[in-house]
Amino acid sequence: MESFGARLHRAVAERGPLCVGIDPHPGLLARWGLSDDADGLERFARTAAEALGDRIAVVKPQSAFFERFGARGVGILESTIRQLRDAGSLVLLDVKRGDIGSTVSAYASAYLDPSSPLYVDAVTASPYLGVGSLAPMFELAAAHGGGVFVLALTSNPEGAAVQRAVTADGRTVAQTVIDEISQLNRGAEPLGSFGLVVGATIGDTGHDLSAVNGPLLAPGLGAQGGTAAGLRTVFGSSLPSVLPSYSREVLQAGPDLAALRDAADRALADCRAALTTAD
Secondary structure, rough: OOHHHHHHHHHHHHHHEEEEEEEEOHHHOOOOOEEEEEEHHHHHHHHHHHHOOOOOEEEEEEHHHHHHHHHHHHHHHHHHHHHHHHHEEEEEEEEEEOOHHHHHHHHHHHOOOOOOOOOOEEEEOOOOOOOHHHHHHHHHHHHOOOOOEEEEEEOOOOHHHOOOOEEOOOOHHHHHHHHHHHHHOOOOOOOHHHHHHHHOOOOOOOOOOOOOOOOEEEEEEOOOOOOOOHHHHHHHHHHHEEEEEEEHHHHHHOOOHHHHHHHHHHHHHHHHHHHHHHH
């Protein structure tokens, strides 16, 4: 199967450098005039997928907002994934899983095995049991043309205590994550399949991202305070690998389909301008 990195590279070339999250939290359901239950979730997810699936390179459902409604919520997530994939979007499931041994293998099978009803193009993962603990996830992704985005430098204030802690060899924890993912992508063309999550609001990272050779997911744009122009400060010379990610800034325009599409188009235009200016 064609690698995730190659498919992502083509999708961005065809549809533009933008990821949009589907995060149906209670406040957004209320804003859309929907009930905070599985019925409201289903209408929200179906509308968002219809508006975005045929025009956005990557769509990123947040699993937790589906899981909170139990079995029916997970069923709606499965349906949303199918709808997005049928419309041509790559689906990045935001699950931030991380564990060891058979457990991380089971997570990998749940999301990266084509026989699973939750099969997606890529997932987010947490490396804080050691990047090596995610090896079964990397291996299954590589076998089936999938991708994994690993947390590296996140925007939440609590993250710095772990991510910027200095290890025995003088590198920060974040830099060790960056370096190990860079090794996984070594020699990949046109882009590696293993990416990093680097928050769009953190400013100058103080870390070397130049050798990653994989996608750099930048969440936190729009309602969370990040700006497309600010990506130049965060990523510098690594900007060509950035996949900017918006959620509320786009979703709050719903439930009108045209308004959602217009909001996504505005976000994409901002991203194109920022990335082009840096070239």
